[in-house]
Amino acid sequence: MIEIVAAVIRDLEGRVLLVRKRGTLAFMQPGGKRDGGEDDLTALARELHEELDCCLEASSAVHLGTFEAP
Secondary structure, three states, X not given: OOOEEXXXXXXXXXXXXXXXXXXXXXXXXXXXXXXXXXXXXXXHHHHHHHHHOOOOOHHHXXXXXXXXXX
8 A cells, every 4th residue: 555645735716736747647736655754744745845845834734535546
C-alpha cells in the first residue's frame, strides 16, 4: 500500500490548482508520499514547498477525507 497526502488548492474564483510531473501527460493534485514519521500536515507542507516553492498556512488546512483506490 502506498499512502500519500494531496492538496485541493482553490483560488477566489473556484479554480483548482493541478500539477504535472515532468515527462507525463496526467495532471494531479499537488502532494506526495510521507517521509518516515511525518504526520499528514507536515508531509503536505514539505511536498508543497518542494513542488511549488510555497508555504502552507496550517490554519487554512481542512481535512477533506481519507480515500482508497486500487
